[in-house]
Amino acid sequence: MTELIPQEILDIYTRLEKANFEAYLVGGCTRNLLLKRPIKDWDMTTNATPEQILKLFSNAFYDNQFGTVGIPTGKNPTSVVEITTFRKEHGYADSRHPEKVSWGKSIEEDLARRDFTINAIAMKLDARRSTLDAELTDPFNGQKDIKDKIIRAVGNPKERFKEDALRLLRAVRIATELSFKIEDKTWEEMIADSSLIKNISGERIRIELLRILTSDTAYEGIILLHESNLLKHILPELIEGIGVSQKRPGRHHTEEVFTHNLLSLKFCPSTDPIIKFAALLHDVGKPRVMSKDNEGLVIFHNHEVAGAKIAVEICERLKFSKNDKERVVNLIRWHMFGVNENQTDSAIRRFIRKIGVVNVKDMIDIRIADRLGSGRPADSWRLKLFKEKVEEQLKPAKFSVNDLAIDGHDIMETLKIKPGPKIGDILQKIFKEVDEDLSKNEKEYLLKRIKEINKV
Numbered sequence: 370m371t372e373l374i375p376q377e378i379l380d381i382y383t384r385l386e387k388a389n390f391e392a393y394l395v396g397g398c399t400r401n402l403l404l405k406r407p408i409k410d411w412d413m414t415t416n417a418t419p420e421q422i423l424k425l426f427s428n429a430f431y432d433n434q435f436g437t438v439g440i441p442t443g444k445n446p447t448s449v450v451e452i453t454t455f456r457k458e459h460g461y462a463d464s465r466h467p468e469k470v471s472w473g474k475s476i477e478e479d480l481a482r483r484d485f486t487i488n489a490i491a492m493k494l495d496a497r498r499s500t501l502d503a504e505l506t507d508p509f510n511g512q513k514d515i516k517d518k519i520i521r522a523v524g525n526p527k528e529r530f531k532e533d534a535l536r537l538l539r540a541v542r543i544a545t546e547l548s549f550k551i552e553d554k555t556w557e558e559m560i561a562d563s564s565l566i567k568n569i570s571g572e573r574i575r576i577e578l579l580r581i582l583t584s585d586t587a588y589e590g591i592i593l594l595h596e597s598n599l600l601k602h603i604l605p606e607l608i609e610g611i612g613v614s615q616k617r618p619g620r621h622h623t624e625e626v627f628t629h630n631l632l633s634l635k636f637c638p639s640t641d642p643i644i645k646f647a648a649l650l651h652d653v654g655k656p657r658v659m660s661k662d663n664e665g666l667v668i669f670h671n672h673e674v675a676g677a678k679i680a681v682e683i684c685e686r687l688k689f690s691k692n693d694k695e696r697v698v699n700l701i702r703w704h705m706f707g708v709n710e711n712q713t714d715s716a717i718r719r720f721i722r723k724i725g726v727v728n729v730k731d732m733i734d735i736r737i738a739d740r741l742g743s744g745r746p747a748d749s750w751r752l753k754l755f756k757e758k759v760e761e762q763l764k765p766a767k768f769s770v771n772d773l774a775i776d777g778h779d780i781m782e783t784l785k786i787k788p789g790p791k792i793g794d795i796l797q798k799i800f801k802e803v804d805e806d807l808s809k810n811e812k813e814y815l816l817k818r819i820k821e822i823n824k825v
Contacts, residue, residue: 545590588635633742
C-alpha cells in the first residue's frame with residue numbers, strides 16, 4: 370500500500386515529521402490507498418499552523434481562512450498538495466462554509482468534522498525508517514465501511530449535510546465512482562435535505578456533476594441524483610420529461626422523454642463528460658414544444674432548437690466555460706441531422722461546415738447514443754454509409770475559401786479594384802458554387818466567373 374505513495378509526497382511528509390510536527394495523510398488519498406485505486410489529489414493534516422508550514426516550504430502559499438496551505442509538486446503548475454491544520458468548525462449559515470474555524474488539538478478532533486466515514490481515516494507514516502510503516506487512525510470504522518462498500522455520514526447525517534450541502538452531491542459522486550451503496554440513514558437524510566443543494570454555487574455543482582459523468586457508471590449516478598431528489602434542483606429541465614410519452618405507430622421511440630435521455634447517456638460511446646452531458650440533455654426541449662398532429666398523435670417540432678436554448682441556460686447556470694457551453698449547445702442544436710443514401714458530397718460538406726470538423730465524431734456519438742437509447746442498433750446501413758461519406762469528405766478537407774484556386778488578389782487584379790468588402794462577397798459566392806461541384810475549382814473558370822458575378 371505505502372509503495373503507491375510518490376517520493377515527492379514522502380519528501381513533504383518527512384519535512385513535517387523532522388520538524389517535530391504530527392502529520393497524516395487523510396481524506397480521499399487515504400481511502401484510495403486502502404482501495405489501491407489511482408490518486409489524483411494528495412491531502413495531509415497536521416498540528417502545525419499555516420505560519421509554521423510556510424516557514425518549512427519556500428514555495429508554499431496560503432490564501433484562505435480554513436488553515437489550508439498549498440504546496441506545488443511536479444512539473445504541472447496545477448498539481449498541489451494541500452496541508453490543513455487540525456481544525457474545528459463552527460456555524461454554517463450558508464450550508465457551505467463555516468462561520469468560524471479554530472485550530473484543533475488532535476487528529477480525532479479533526480476527523481470528526483469530515484463528511485463520510487471512508488474519508489475520515491488518517492494514515493500516519495514513519496518515513497524516517499528504512500522501511501515505510503503506516504499506522505491508521507479510524508475512529509468511525511471507515512475501514513469496515515470500505516470493506517462493506519458503504520457510504521456513511523460521520524456522526525449525525527443531518528448535521529453533516531447542513532454544515533455543507535455540497536456533501537449531498539459528493540455522496541452520489543463517490544458512490545458512483547466506487548460503486549458503493551449509500552447507508553440507509555444517510556440516504557434518508559439526503560432525500561430530506563435535498564433542497565439545500567440550491568445554496569451551492571453552480572460552479573461547484575458543475576465540478577461534481579462532470580465527475581459523475583466521467584465515471585463508467587454515469588447512468589447509475591444520474592439515477593441516484595433523481596432518486597435522492599437532487600436532480601430536480603440541479604437539472605429541473607430534465608425532470609420535465611417525466612411522463613412525456615413519445616409513442617407513435619411505426620416509430621422507434623417507446624420510452625418517455627426522461628427515460629430516453631437517461632438511456633442515451635447510458636449508451637453514449639464517448640468517454641468525454643461534455644459529450645455525455647449533451648447526450649443526457651439532447652431531447653430536453655421536447656416537453657416544451659410537445660403538441661398533437663391532425664391524427665391526435667404526439668409531435669415535437671423544432672425540439673432541437675428549443676433544446677439548444679435550454680442548454681444555454683443550463684450551461685450558464687452551472688458556469689460552464691464558453692468553449693464547453695458551445696460544444697453542448699452545438700451538439701443539441703444539430704443532433705437531428707438528416708441521414709439518407711441520396712445525400713450529395715456537397716450536402717455532406719455543408720453538414721461538416723455547419724457543425725465544425727472537430728465536432729463530427731462527437732455528433733455521430735450523439736446519434737449512436739440516441740439510437741441505442743431508443744432501443745435500436747447503434748448503426749443502420751444508412752448511418753454507416755453516411756459515416757463513410759463523411760470520412761471521405763474529410764480527406765481533401767476543401768471546406769474553406771482558402772482552398773479556392775483563386776484569392777482576393779486575383780479579384781482585385783481582374784476587376785481593377787482596391788481592397789474592400791466586395792472582395793469577400795465575391796469570394797463567398799464563388800466558394801458556394803464550387804462547393805456544390807468541386808470540378809469547377811479551376812483558376813481559368815473562376816477568373817471568368819469573377820467578371821460574371823461582378824456584372825450582376
